Amino acid sequence: MATIRMGIIGCGNFMSTHISRLLDIDDVEIVGLADPSAASIARMKERNPGLQGVPEFASHQELLRETRPGAVEIGSPHALHFEQIVDSLDAGCHVMTEKPLVCTVAEGEEALRRRDRAGTILMVSYQRHYAPAYRYIHQQIQAGAIGRIQFVTGLQHHGWYREQRGQWRQDPELSGGGQLIDWGSHLMDYVMYATGLKISAVMAHENRYDLDVDVDMTISARFENGAIGSFAHVGNAAAPAAEDMGFYGSEGTLLVRGVEYNTLDELRHYDARQELVDVGELPAQSSPDHNFVDAILGRDQVHSSGEGGLDVLRVNEACWESARSGREVAVSSSGRR
Secondary structure, eight states: OOOEEEEEEOOSTTHHHHHHHHHTOTTEEEEEEEOSOHHHHHHHHHHOGGGTTOOEESSHHHHHHHHOOSEEEEOSOGGGHHHHHHHHHHTTOEEEEOSSSOSSHHHHHHHHHHHHHHTOOEEEOOGGGGSHHHHHHHHHHHTTTTOSEEEEEEEEEOOHHHHTTTSGGGOHHHHSSSTTTTTHHHHHHHHHHHHTOOEEEEEEEEEOTTSSSOSEEEEEEEETTSOEEEEEEESSOSSOOEEEEEEEETTEEEEEEEEBTTBOOEEEEEETTSOBOOOOSOOOOOOHHHHHHHHHTTSSOOSSBHHHHHHHHHHHHHHHHHHHHTSOEEOOOOSOO
């Protein structure tokens, strides 16, 4: 079986999570590390001894030109994603990027056009698609276990405002937005992925405090099947990071509670009689990196697609417009999933 020649674009701290997984996959050879910061590459190599001897590059263009990888993973500031994605696709690479896909709907549509032209894979690293409790929720909803979705809730809170003070995530030129496009991107992606329903309209209010981007946001949403939802992104919380979601159907309810950076505290499944369902053994843990490799090798389908990333961008833009205008805003349709 052919080995996937993998390039890494962006060597910040979070990329270590991806690299540690890739180093454990026999079908992958990491052929280059690209980052304008030599210090970031050095720290990455220090944390991951398996990278010793891997060539280093100051730009993604150099990496693509010199190593000709078959695939790349991208973990750079949000505003850099678009150029790095389209250059990689144009070079014939499969691409997986950290969230968000890109920063605007227009960029997302162009990225998907380039992917289709290249005939390669474009994924977004939404890890909730691969975590056991979240996989269970998705599977149960898609199997009709809780009937027709009627209401969806989501709450995230953490100290993003203070923790990211002075960092690129609060600079709109690099981040493309605030809390909504950053950690909030996971919540808006997952509720659409789990239900299989797109959000069709939103009414949003935000607090920016002294920043140029959103910090706290509350969203009232309508889904394409007529269901409604309520979502809260609290970026200025004096509390540890946590996330709750609820999916209320005509025949049951699924609740995932107290998730702190993907650590499950509680999963509950109620049937139509309001009785707890024994969830049994949860689906196996996977990861975006394993799915990326398996999809390239034809062993699995993509489970966190570029289309899903574009759906999130459409919701983001509608939320920002609603918060600015003070009115409900329809979410434009992508036409495909």
